[in-house]
């Protein structure tokens with residue numbers, strides 16, 4: 083399935099699989115995230131098939147989209163998970179995910195989160211500093227356990243992506259410098275309650291070329307050889323996530339070419355290959371459905387004020403990220419250039435700039451490529467309840483997260499007089 087194939091026009095009306103988005107807006111209201119079961123399945127299976135027999139594990143990065151139904155769908159497809167918090171661990175377990183196929187990443191795991199993960203025997207902790215290693219050794223020791231660990235290496239490779247989502251440069255907070263790795267692995271080997279089992283790196287997100295992945299893999303393999311000479315044997319190599327998707331005119335490598343390139347680099351080792359894709363599994367499997375409230379035609383600029391905002395989809399405001407915006411029903415009318423903005427009281431609250439559209443009040447728009455880092459980064463800013471989420475499968479559409487109510491927004495607050 084090609085990237086946007088799940089969302090297609092039929093007689094000028096935009097559909098998700100076999101369901102019209104206008105019908106979804108009618109039934110569930112807007113703003114509403116709409117995901118395609120077929121697109122998620124196809125993306126996952128494209129990764130899976132590309133390994134063609136090589137020992138591997140796909141650990142879907144939960145942060146990209148952590149809806150329980152989506153995690154459950156991926157778990158049933160055989161996916162493992164990459165988590166970065168106790169909250170994400172809880173979601174994986176609740177969704178039926180297997181903790182023994184779960185890797186725990188993140189620079190600031192708390193001792194309580196370590197305990198919870200040890201309790202359920204996660205596959206591996208991706209350790210990001212020496213202090214964290216010592217803390218885990220301590221926690222595991224208290225529990226009478228030995229924690230399996232990988233050290234996340236910062237390979238100092240430029241991912242050529244937005245600076246906020248580049249993670250593998252030496253100035254980034256992630257991982258340990260390659261120069262310190264041998265010493266930290268020896269420490270891990272000698273500590274009583276951790277056991278080094280893997281090597282880990284993740285250089286950034288929305289990468290559109292293979293070369294940084296290849297460069298990072300080579301540096302990791304070099305390190306594996308140096309560890310072997312210290313008699314530290316690595317059972318798995320986790321190369322993280324980061325494969326980009328098409329938002330606009332990008333042409334990232336296919337999932338197949340990406341996996342094949344990693345497998346080629348890894349041909350000399352029998353270590354199991356782990357990848358942690360997030361965006362490339364769910365990004366183009368979701369859209370944000372929103373309705374135009376008001377149009378404001380000014381001499382110098384036209385605004386379309388829609389009912390979704392930066393609290394629903396933060397990426398444009400945070401990274402000036404581009405998301406295509408398509409009419410749900412194409413109609414006649416004068417095409418004008420609009421800034422598509424939300425109701426939030428911030429000038430940075432926009433979903434798209436300079437978009438040529440023929441619009442009328444009450445029109446529906448689809449903000450494309452919103453399946454990853456959309457709902458999972460949403461907030462209640464301006465006391466706006468979070469959007470509903472639905473999953474389309476063929477001609478069926480089901481609510482997978484109800485729209486939040488105003489009462490729920492205040493539920494944890496007390497008035498102290």
Ligand SMILES: Cc1ncc(COP(=O)(O)O)c(C=O)c1O
Nearest residue numbers: 143284287323324358359360361
């Ligand atoms: C450790 C780790 N693994 C995996 C991912 C998933 O990345 P992506 O959604 O770009 O595939 C991220 C986010 O960039 C991450 O920080």
Ligand SMILES: N[C@@H](CCCC[NH3+])C(=O)O
Nearest residue numbers: 145247287288397454455
């Ligand atoms: N939130 C980012 C990706 C961050 C990846 C987290 N390591 C985005 O929307 O593009």
